[in-house]
Amino acid sequence: MNEKVINNPLEDEAIYIFREVAGQFEKPVILFSGGKDSITLVRLAQKAFYPAKIPFPLLHIDTGHNFPETIEFRDQLVEELGLELHVHFVQDNIDAGNVQEESGKYASRNILQTDSLLQAIEKHGFDACIGGARRDEEKARAKERVFSVRDDFGQWDEKNQRPEVFDMLNGKIDFGQNVRIFPISNWTELDVWSYIQQEKMEIPSIYFAHKRKVFERDGMIWSAHDEYVFREDDEIVTEKIVRFRTVGDMSCTAAVESLAFDIDKVVEEIAASTISERGARIDDKRSEAAMEKRKQQGYF
Amino acid sequence: MKENKNKVLKLSTAGSVDDGKSTLIGRILYDTHSLTDDKLEAIERSSKQKGYDYLDFSLATDGLVAEREQGITIDVAHIYFSTPNRSYIIADTPGHVEYTRNMVTGTSTSQVSIILIDARKGVIEQTKRHFFINNLLRTKEVVVAVNKMDLIDFDEEKYDAIVKEFKKLVGAAEYKDQNITFIPVSALHGDNVVEKSKNLDWFKGDTMMEHLENIRLEDIQEETKARFQVQTVIRPKTDEFHDFRGYAGKLKGGELKVGDDVTVLPSGRKSQIKSISFFDQQYLSASKGSSITITLTDDVNVSRGDLIVKSEELPLESKTIMAKICWMDNLPLETASTYFLQHGVKRVKSKVKSINHKISTDNTGEIEKVSQLYMNDLGLVEIQLAQALHFDAYAENKENGAFILIDTKSNTTAGVGFIE
Numbered sequence: 001m002n003e004k005v006i007n008n009p010l011e012d013e014a015i016y017i018f019r020e021v022a023g024q025f026e027k028p029v030i031l032f033s034g035g036k037d038s039i040t041l042v043r044l045a046q047k048a049f050y051p052a053k054i055p056f057p058l059l060h061i062d063t064g065h066n067f068p069e070t071i072e073f074r075d076q077l078v079e080e081l082g083l084e085l086h087v088h089f090v091q092d093n094i095d096a097g098n099v100q101e102e103s104g105k106y107a108s109r110n111i112l113q114t115d116s117l118l119q120a121i122e123k124h125g126f127d128a129c130i131g132g133a134r135r136d137e138e139k140a141r142a143k144e145r146v147f148s149v150r151d152d153f154g155q156w157d158e159k160n161q162r163p164e165v166f167d168m169l170n171g172k173i174d175f176g177q178n179v180r181i182f183p184i185s186n187w188t189e190l191d192v193w194s195y196i197q198q199e200k201m202e203i204p205s206i207y208f209a210h211k212r213k214v215f216e217r218d219g220m221i222w223s224a225h226d227e228y229v230f231r232e233d234d235e236i237v238t239e240k241i242v243r244f245r246t247v248g249d250m251s252c253t254a255a256v257e258s259l260a261f262d263i264d265k266v267v268e269e270i271a272a273s274t275i276s277e278r279g280a281r282i283d284d285k286r287s288e289a290a291m292e293k294r295k296q297q298g299y300f
Numbered sequence: 301m302k303e304n305k306n307k308v309l310k311l312s313t314a315g316s317v318d319d320g321k322s323t324l325i326g327r328i329l330y331d332t333h334s335l336t337d338d339k340l341e342a343i344e345r346s347s348k349q350k351g352y353d354y355l356d357f358s359l360a361t362d363g364l365v366a367e368r369e370q371g372i373t374i375d376v377a378h379i380y381f382s383t384p385n386r387s388y389i390i391a392d393t394p395g396h397v398e399y400t401r402n403m404v405t406g407t408s409t410s411q412v413s414i415i416l417i418d419a420r421k422g423v424i425e426q427t428k429r430h431f432f433i434n435n436l437l438r439t440k441e442v443v444v445a446v447n448k449m450d451l452i453d454f455d456e457e458k459y460d461a462i463v464k465e466f467k468k469l470v471g472a473a474e475y476k477d478q479n480i481t482f483i484p485v486s487a488l489h490g491d492n493v494v495e496k497s498k499n500l501d502w503f504k505g506d507t508m509m510e511h512l513e514n515i516r517l518e519d520i521q522e523e524t525k526a527r528f529q530v531q532t533v534i535r536p537k538t539d540e541f542h543d544f545r546g547y548a549g550k551l552k553g554g555e556l557k558v559g560d561d562v563t564v565l566p567s568g569r570k571s572q573i574k575s576i577s578f579f580d581q582q583y584l585s586a587s588k589g590s591s592i593t594i595t596l597t598d599d600v601n602v603s604r605g606d607l608i609v610k611s612e613e614l615p616l617e618s619k620t621i622m623a624k625i626c627w628m629d630n631l632p633l634e635t636a637s638t639y640f641l642q643h644g645v646k647r648v649k650s651k652v653k654s655i656n657h658k659i660s661t662d663n664t665g666e667i668e669k670v671s672q673l674y675m676n677d678l679g680l681v682e683i684q685l686a687q688a689l690h691f692d693a694y695a696e697n698k699e700n701g702a703f704i705l706i707d708t709k710s711n712t713t714a715g716v717g718f719i720e
Contacts, residue, residue: 005578005586009308015591016550019531023604023645047579048591051544052536136380143375149711161375163405163628165716167550168642168704172711186389188380276336 010187011044011195016167017146017183018048021128022055024171025179028128029086031117032058034070035247036203037132037184040192042077043201044183045130056130057084061116063109064091065228065249073204088120105230108251118154121178128171130181136188147171148180156180189245193270197263207266209243209258220254245270307386309515312393312406314434315416316426320447324416324487325379325392326357328509331494334381354488376406385513400661400676401628403433404716408702411520412441412512419452419484423465428663431466435473436624436678436718438698440520442480445508450486454499459484469663475695479520483508524553524588524697527615528608529644534593546577546593547602552644552699554613556594557585561611564602565690570611571596605646607690607700615690615700620653622720623694625673625681629707629714632672633681639714640706641685644699647706649686656680673715681717694718 021028030045032038045054060074078085090112093099099112121129135142145161147169162170171179184192196203213224215235222229224237228250231237242255243266256275260266315321326343329335335343347356379390393406407413413434417427434442444466452458463482470480483492484500485508491497494509506514534546556562560573574595576583586592594608602608609615627633633652641650657667658679673679694701705715 002581002583003585005576005583005590005592007587007589009589012550012589012591016531019548019550019591020645022532048548049532049534050577050579050593051538051541051546052534135378139377142377142379158375162713163401163716165405165408165704165713166699166702167409168644168702170642170704170706170711170713172640172706174711186378186380188382188387190382191387274337276338 010184010191011047013167013186014044014183015048017169017181018045018130020147020169020171021130021181022049024169025128027124027126028056028130028181029059029124029126030054030056031129031131032060032074032085033132033247034060034066034074034204035132036192036196036207037134039077039201039203040184040187040195041130041132042081042083043195043199046081054081054083057086059086059088059117059120059124059126059129061113061120062087062089062091063113063249064089065109065251067204067206067223067244067247067250069204069206070247073202077202086120086124088116090116092116093119105232107230109249110252114154121154126178127173128179128181130183132184133182134187134189134192135182135185144182144185146182146185148182149173150178150180152176154178189276190267190270193263193267197267203263204247206244206247208263209241209261209265211239212242212255213237214240214242214255221256222254223250225250307517308389309386309412309512309517310389310391310410311412311414311512312391312403312410313414313416314393314403314407314430315447316418316424319416319418320487321392321416322358323356324414324445324447324485324493325390326355327487327490327493328390329379329381330355330357331490332381332383332509357487376402383509383513388512400429400433401626403430404437404626404628407433407437407439408716410439411517412443412515413439414443414445414508417444417446417462417466419446419448419458419462422462423469425662427466428469429661431469431473432661432663433626435475435478436626438475438478438695440478440522441515442478443508443511444480444482445487446482446484447487449484449491449500450489454484454491454497456502459503472663472665474665481505481511483511521588522698524700525613525615525692526554526556526610527552527692527697527700528556528594529646529700530602530604530606530608531645532604533602544595545599546595547606547608548591548593549608549645550591551586551588553588553697554610555585555587556610558583562596562608563611563614564596564600565607565609565615565617566688567601567606569598569600571598571600573597605644607646609690615692617688617690619685619688621683621685621689621691622656623681623683623703623717624659624720625679625705625715625717627673627675627677627679627715629710629712630675631707631710631714632674633679633705633715634672638708640708641683641689641703641717642706643689643691643703646689648689650705651684653682653684656682680720683717691719693720 099115214221215224215237243258260269313321377392391406393403415430485492492507530547531549574597576586577593638651640647658670660666692700701719703717704713707714
């Protein structure tokens with residue numbers, strides 16, 4: 001028997017939020033990308049409801065441009081924890097002519113995810129979507145609530161948000177509305193990595209240093225995967241030892257050169273880093289307000 | 301190492317428009333090396349574009365397009381940084397008079413409040429409001445940063461006069477137990493924010509960061525009784541945990557131990573704590589803030605919103621409450637209108653019985669008879685509840701003495717209340 005529960009305020013807060021989701025909503029879902037933040041969410045949900053199973057399914061919006069390592073990891077985790085997984089493919093939406101694929105050098109399917117997400121919400125009637133977004137990632141996200149109410153079109157009205165006082169969370173909504181929920185709002189990138197280290201959690205191998213075929217553009221390292229990522233003829237492919245700090249699509253995530261082969265080294269590297277995590281997100285470089293615009297339209 | 305990582309100090313900032321609040325935060329981030337190269341480059345670029353010959357640190361915090369366009373902060377932003385000592389979370393709250401609700405919001409979740417004063421203007425109407433709200437919410441640690449000292453030539457006498465003026469507010473305040481620390485700073489140039497200033501060598505106190513680093517969490521936590529509100533009942537129904545019936549919640553105040561005699565409210569049923577667990581580990585005790593799961597020795601009926609307390613430490617019980625309300629909605633609060641009252645995680649129907657009076661937030665404590673409370677108003681209100689509430693006065697236990705009012709039509713959080 002252990003003496004006294006050791007407080008970890010960030011963990012306690014995230015568990016509290018998960019339990020509020022269970023208490024306040026009919027049909028919640030965890031948005032799961034296979035990235036480190038969503039893996040952390042699943043771990044926290046496990047802790048919140050133990051010894052019962054996580055009472056929510058997972059939803060993955062699959063752009064088709066994922067790193068195969070992430071998908072493998074996702075399926076393994078779902079199997080291990082006996083969870084239900086819904087996958088919605090952006091490709092289906094493109095084929096049906098609902099959305100149009102971007103073209104050109106910087107083409108990415110990142111923005112196209114929004115439509116698929118909104119369709120999935122409507123199809124399954126999800127009233128709460130739990131996501132791993134953190135306020136420290138990006139300045140529009142710094143203004144986000146823990147319970148972020150979206151209208152029938154999934155839109156974020158940043159100037160008219162519900163005040164969140166003390167730890168009281170108000171998830172009351174009308175039929176057709178949904179709430180985006182962010183249990184790790186107050187975590188920093190380093191908090192997430194330290195937690196992964198402390199909990200000895202498994203994460204996809206692409207987060208650790210590995211050899212990869214890459215090319216350089218605009219001072220960033222892109223994965224050379226011609227099927228998904230457009231490459232000019234003069235953009236030469238080389239092999240480098242890299243890892244990913246953030247994992248989105250191949251077409252919107254840049255790699256960093258690194259020799260961090262294990263979690264201890266990754267934590268050290270992040271603690272000493274002078275570049276922000278989102279600095280490796282090509283999608284955020286589009287404009288100063290890139291994230292705010294996406295969120296207004298229903299992005300998480 | 302692990303304990304350090306778990307130390308978080310939550311700050312909130314309050315200042316009027318142009319007091320340099322965002323600049324102060326930007327300065328803290330810059331001088332603690334918390335701004336990454338890419339963010340710093342973005343600030344340099346934007347500052348140059350705007351034709352400034354200094355770095356506009358407010359660009360580090362103003363996140364929305366409208367904020368950058370107007371050069372003001374609209375909504376509460378959360379900013380994160382850490383020192384080798386601990387992590388900090390700043391709730392940056394706007395200071396305009398129309399945004400009092402944001403200040404209450406930011407202050408409610410913080411352990412330390414920083415009030416900014418423009419040294420050229422001294423204690424103004426806004427300062428009084430900021431302090432009043434801090435005092436109303438009973439923030440233990442208050443730092444008064446007298447900013448823009450460079451613009452008054454780092455004049456000690458002028459600074460002393462401001463401190464003296466502020467102390468008059470302190471003398472008239474209702475909650476007397478605050479630790480108030482005054483620091484002269486220049487956020488723009490970095491004097492006394494992180495680094496000691498040569499320009500202010502007459503000031504013998506700590507710099508702002510030194511002061512924050514020295515605040516000990518155990519000193520600012522108030523002694524409270526154990527209050528455990530059930531968020532969800534855990535029933536795994538698996539072979540291994542066939543009869544398991546756990547009550548999950550976050551312990552507010554005090555400490556609970558295995559074997560404690562407890563009472564479940566509202567039913568009043570008595571039992572004992574059989575186990576306390578966090579994830580797959582069992583513990584003998586837990587203290588304030590822990591998100592735990594407990595089981596009881598008896599098979600009593602417990603559901604979401606029920607309050608489990610030690611039998612010798614019962615809270616108050618009533619179907620009518622008196623509370624100070626800070627109103628946050630566009631539609632005013634009116635007598636006889638109904639709201640959902642959310643106390644922690646429990647929601648009950650409620651009706652405004654009467655508005656006793658409106659309280660001036662400028663620290664005079666003046667009262668005025670009114671029939672409505674508008675956004676950013678503060679008033680003493682009597683509320684009638686559909687079911688009895690089990691609560692403490694806000695002065696005794698913040699978390700068990702506060703509530704929100706939810707509009708039954710728009711579902712928005714319309715106000716926050718502090719029970720008398």
